[in-house]
Amino acid sequence: MKAALRWIACLLLAGLALELFFVVRIAAMAAIDPQSTAFQRSEAWQIATHKGSEGAWRQEWVPYAQINDSLKRAVIASEDASFIDHDGVEWEAIERARQRNARAEELAAKRMARAAARGKTAQAAPLRGGSTITQQLAKNLLLSGERTMLRKGQELVLAVLLETLLDKRRILEIYLNSVEWGEGVFGAEAAAQYYFRKPAARLSSFEAARLAVMLPSPKFYERRPNSPYLNGRASTIVARMPSADLP
Template structure:
């Protein structure tokens, strides 16, 4: 029994120490630009273990200040990913609840379709699920956490999103997000994305270009391969129409 208690105490202390480490890193980001994120390091490792040195394509990322990212891209990303960004405190519980409800329906529908497809000897496709995450939650996950989908990791994401909102202002959160988010294989940040897709700096992106980049964010590698898809074009037009109403920090 004493051994079990000692192990439990060690786990609690380790968990607390990890939280302190995370909070200290977030606090430092008020003044220091993060050199890389947990997600980026994971991507680099996967590319390396696949036998490629930083991928067949050169790794692209260059940090630019908030003022050197066009307002059109900021508005497009907010309109596409988190239209309540400047108002919430890091987590939108109603959005999470709506996402859970949509995902439950999607999984039920997918299960019925899968049964029919298996009966025909075809391999079913997994359902498309939505996370309901805010920009702050996405940043917390990309910066510090693994990509696994567990309740423990989701709980950690919510805690870190709250810490980000307490320790950094909205402008800084958006600046770090836009400089670190993935926009294709080996393409990270707004400047790299603007140069890669449009051969221009992020400061000069037009409304249509910004909307296309914003729409790519949920599945950047997929849309990189399907740049001319009807969905991407249609969704980009919708975001372009909505982005003027998006409020910036």
């Protein structure tokens, strides 16, 4: 019994130490630009393992002021329209995403059953998230890519910590400089140079909207630059951009 209690105490202390580590890391980001994220390090390993020296890596940190406001507005309009107002987590958006995914999975199961009856196969339903920009940043900065309830819970805690220790402008600055925009392409400056051969400060509204639409599946759209959905959705985001408030 005493041994079990000691193990429990050790686990609790380890958990507390991890949370304190996260607090210190996030607090430091108020003044220090993060050199890499957990997601980037994972991607770098994958590229090095599978492509060796042939794998390209593109990233260049630029200050908030050197990123065109059009891109900031486009990302907010596309990814998190309530970014300015929430405290890191949008519970209603998470619930809406859960309901959408449940309906999508139910429809996909029926399609797969019909396809199996005809001796064919059908794709599983693509799942959509309800994560805010702050949650996405928390996951990419400090967590692994596994999909578990424990990791999701830690993501929510880190999102609250980010909102408590950093202001909205800094959160958006770090997000735009670290988010993935293709294989080995990270951050707004690298994305602008890679796709449009210009700095992030000179992106047009439509170019910014195209980049924003890519964010949920950047590698998918990197391989399909002429996707009709990409162009159509970008036009919708351009129309929404004027109402997107910036920090």
